[in-house]
Amino acid sequence: MPEKPKTNDELELRIDSLAFGGRGVARTDGFVIFVEGALPGDLVRARVTRSRRSYAEARTVAVLEASAARVEPRCRHFGICGGCSWQSLAYETQLEYKQSQVNECLSHIGGLSGFETEPPVGAEPLWRYRNKVEYSFAGEDGVVNLGFHLPGQWRRILDIEDCLLHSEATNRIRDRIREFARASGVAVFDQNSDRGFWRHLTLREAARTGEIMVNIVTAPGEFPGADELSRQLMGEFPRIASLLWSVNETRAAVATGFPFRVLAGRDHITEEVCGLKLAVTPSSFLQTNTAMAERLYEKALEFAEPGGDELVFDLYSGIGSIALVFARRCREVFGIEIVDEAARQAMENARANGLGNATFRQGKVRSALKQIVEPAGNAVPAVLPQIVILDPPRAGASKKEVQRILKLEARRLVYVSCNASTMAANAAQLRQGGYRLTRVAAIDMFPHTPHIETVARFERD
Ligand SMILES: C[S@@+](CC[C@H](N)C(=O)[O-])C[C@H]1O[C@@H](n2cnc3c(N)ncnc32)[C@H](O)[C@@H]1O
Structure with missing residues (x-):
């Protein structure tokens, strides 16, 4: 032994x-x-x-x-930060591994074979590609730090000087806010004592329009010098279109989902994806790499192959990005999204883009589909879609959700996934339910990290 x-x-x-x-x-x-x-x-x-x-x-x-x-890692924080653990691996090798992990998941977890695997789509650009970053404040030895949590040490923050996943402008904005917080004489919020003020900073930057959103998250209390900070930031960074102050009254160390006040500019920024204008608020889900999100949506469209006369369901639709890309190519699109604000924004986005053939409903996929496939009483079943797109969160779709999706009897399913292992488990259930996996494409949205996005096409036997 x-x-x-x-x-x-x-x-x-x-x-x-x-x-x-x-x-x-x-x-x-x-x-x-x-x-x-x-x-x-x-x-x-x-x-x-x-x-x-x-x-x-x-x-x-x-x-x-x-x-x-x-290869030589580029980032000065490499090895300590834990954020881009693959940057010491040559990019082509990163891609090969991502591709083989997708295939392994599908064959080992999903028990699937016989599908066509396309060459992986590499990211462009390879650095400064993220449109969103969340920093945390921490007070250490009386100094205010602003950066990322050290791996496995939830109370300690690595003070960030330059994060190569974000633009130079947003790195400079972070520096200004840290300087301001240091000079304010006000302490960082401490979860143990429930005292202090500074908590998080979220920055979003629309890749296509250049607009920047700055969201400073604090504990309740007076914001010292808020007007002065607004003047400084808006003067120095004219691309800031939305400067917000959010107040987290809870102990939970999360950066979004709180009431906010507009300190300067608007309550949202506008991003463009595949030529569609999308309004982005602090809690909107938006794919974090705009350029590669476009490649992802184009691939979803290519796999779905709409002829023009289809009804399409977009499940887990967020603010409607995929649905609206499809609305330009199909008769009608219907999205289901659990977050009320996102579903409302999706409707707004449809209107703003002149797409009257897209509607969105707030609800859980499981219950919303139940009403469609098993209507109460003598109600007539709703018209069923020919194409279904699903883009669930990392945990994938639940078994019940997949069962309901099967009952839609769409001729084609396009599965967009950020987690190949949960997609593979869902794929096995789809196979049992009469769908064949025919094509798979891996699209790299997150170079230098092990994450990979996948688009898969399933056809009804
Ligand atoms: C990966 S995002 C996809 C968003 C969108 N397709 C996009 O590309 O921007 C997953 C979305 O599913 C939503 N969601 C999570 N669980 C859900 C459920 N059970 N029913 C409906 N939507 C859900 C989340 O709020 C989130 O907006």
Whole structure:
């Protein structure tokens, strides 16, 4: 019986692959070890952080022999921040791994084969691609810091100087707000004592229109020098179209979903996606990489192949982005979205873009579809869609939701996913329900991270 590695053991490990989620995988004496900070081909010395019956987890202490796919990481915060753990891996290799992880999920979790896999769509640009960033304030030794949580240390914040996933302008705005908070003499909010003021800063930047939203989240209380800060920011950064102050009265360390006041400009910014104008408020869901969201939606349209006369359902429709792209190419589109504000915004977005053939309903997919496929009493079943698009959150669709989707009997389903493993589980259920997976495309929205977006096409047997 091989000896099990123990916590704090230091081992020399050859990494042979990457696991779903991005850690290196080594195998020793029948054990699988998931190694943080290690890439395939590396020989590393790693310290065991956790040991279970059949696997262990470890963190790289030193790279003894570097993999040929290693490149110099660009970010000054690399290795501490934990945000872009794959930036030391050559981009082509990142893409290969993302693609193979999608395929593995579909074949191992979904038990599927015989589908066509397209070459992965690489991101362009590779840096400064995000349109949204959420920073947290922390007070350490009397100094106000503003940055990201250190991995696994929820109370500690890494003070960020330059995040290469965001534009130079939004990095500079963050710096100004930190300077202001430091000079304010007001403390950062402390969850233990329930005292202090500064909590979060969310910045959104519309890639196509250039408009920026600044949302400063604080605890209740007087905002010291709010007018002065507004003047400074609006003067120095003319692209700020919306400067907001949100108040979080709860202890929960979350940055959105609170009542806000407009300090300057409007209550929203406008982004353009596939030529559609979309209003974005602090709590709107918008794909965080605008350029690649366009590629994703184009792929969804290509896979759906609408002829022009279809009724299309867009499930989990958010602010209606996918639905409106389809509305220009189909007879009618109907979206279902759980968040009331997002569903209302989707209706607004339809109106603003002159698309009278798109309607949205606030509700859960499960219950909204029940009313459609199993109407109460003697009601006549509603007209059913020929094409269904679904873009669920990371957890995927529930079994009940998939059952209801099957009852729609659409001839084609296009599944947009940010989590291939949950998509694969749903795909297995769709297969049992009479749908064949025919085409899959991986689209990279998040270079230098293990995340990958997937579009899959299912056709009814
Ligand atoms: C990944 S987003 C997709 C948004 C949209 N398709 C887009 O590309 O912008 C998932 C959306 O599903 C919504 N959602 C989550 N659970 C839901 C449910 N059970 N029923 C309906 N919508 C849900 C979320 O609020 C979110 O807007």
